[in-house]
Amino acid sequence: MTSSATRNGGTLPDADVIASASRSMAIAREALVDVEAQVASGALGGALAEAVRLIRDRAGRLIVTGVGKSGHIARKLAATFASTGTPAYYLHPTEATHGDLGMVDPSDVVLALSWSGETSELAQTIHYTKRFAVPLISITADAHSTLARESTVALVLPRVREACPHNLAPTTSTLLQLALGDAIAVALIDVRGFSAAEFKIYHPGGRLGARLLSVAELMRRAPDLPLARPGTAMAEAIGIISAYTYGAVGIVDQDERLVGVITDGDLRRHMAPDLLERTVEDVMTRNPVCVSPDMLAGEALKILEARQIGALFVVAEGKPVGMLRTVDLLRAGVA
Structure with missing residues (x-):
């Protein structure tokens, strides 16, 4: 049987590597199925629809924020929103407390990601949204967290097991954040009737840009x-x-x-x-x-x-x- 090298110099049979990868994907799939069901029939779906309406009806931009792994997901979501007709940018919570909050306008909407809902770096951004009546949408896993309580709309994901064998590294949780954020972006495409021709304006390069040529x-x-x-x-x-x-x-x-x-x-x-x-x-x-x-x-x-x-x-x-x-x-x- 072939083996794969491990970081400490040992070996692990390929069959075990494949089994580990399969378990990770199974955990992710089960979590996505659970979230899909909650969107389709539960309170999560109602909150998602409210978030879409809020973003659609605001005159300003969508500011997406988060730190750590949630920050990486927030950056990706900001790029997705911006490329599909929803003006958006990523705001780093730490930089926000050192002047970048000045980029947030009362006509904007803030979308904050934090699995725990108690990320200390987000505290000043939350306070700013309350002070200047900027709508705050959150994606978190704790309905009783500070972030969820202070949000205009709280999208509460189910607490799930991480694919990490120690249940520590953000894996399944970040996947759910990404999936829910993408779902909002796609719903906005449908609501606004964002066309392929408009899509082309934001994607002139690469193979995607070529496919959007007439x-x-x-x-x-x-x-x-x-x-x-x-x-x-x-x-x-x-x-x-x-x-x-x-x-x-x-x-x-x-x-x-x-x-x-x-x-x-x-x-x-x-x-x-x-x-x-x-x-x-x-x-x-x-x-x-x-x-x-x-x-x-x-x-x-x-x-x-x-x-x-x-x-x-x-x-x-x-x-x-x-x-x-x-x-x-x-x-x-x-x-």
């Missing part, structure tokens, strides 16, 4: 498109396919509307001695799958992958305005 930004545009009219001989249509790099030719009627497409696959399916003498109507696929210029690149990629094709015509008001190839999406970093 088809119009990546397509090959007219007039450089492989097109033919009804009645065109297949010999000529094959020549058009060969002259371009799309592996297809579109058939357009007298009104320039796309009525069919012939792809390399269509040629293989209709291969016969008289193929070159036939016309495009005999071979083309009618009512072909197309995409619109304003469709997101990520959605177009799903269509290309599902259909197992390399290119699609981009159509506006029934007329081809471009072509989108899988290779164009790959080059842009969409996939």
Whole structure:
């Protein structure tokens, strides 16, 4: 049996390592199931809905705060809120007591994370919210704690066992804080109708930014498109396919509307001695799958992958305005 080295120089069988990891995940899963049930049917769900309304209706920003492991979760949540349409930033409780409380406006909302609810570093921030009537939302595990009692809305999580074998290192608890905070952020997306187009504004970089590009930004545009009219001989249509790099030719009627497409696959399916003498109507696929210029690149990629094709015509008001190839999406970093 293979073994994994431990920090003190000993070894631990891989099977034991895997079993330990599985136990951790099982503890986390059970805790999440419990919280989900409380959100769906208990007081936690009512408090969450109240918190969402409070954040939505305030004119200012959402200030997320916490120290230690809760502080790390708070930083992540602030980033999630800010990137999904809820202006937010992280406020370090210690820095808050040395002047950063001046960044908190009465129009803001404070979201404070503390598992015990008695984190001493949060005391001044709590006092500030009470003094200047700044709404305070808390995520804690103690309904009777100072933080919960002083909150406008207290989101009280169940006390759970940490995945740490000593029940000490914040593991399950931080997971629940993160899950509940993310749930609030997603609920705000739904409540505000935050669109994918708006999402793109805050995520211009990386693969996510590429997937949020529109088809119009990546397509090959007219007039450089492989097109033919009804009645065109297949010999000529094959020549058009060969002259371009799309592996297809579109058939357009007298009104320039796309009525069919012939792809390399269509040629293989209709291969016969008289193929070159036939016309495009005999071979083309009618009512072909197309995409619109304003469709997101990520959605177009799903269509290309599902259909197992390399290119699609981009159509506006029934007329081809471009072509989108899988290779164009790959080059842009969409996939």
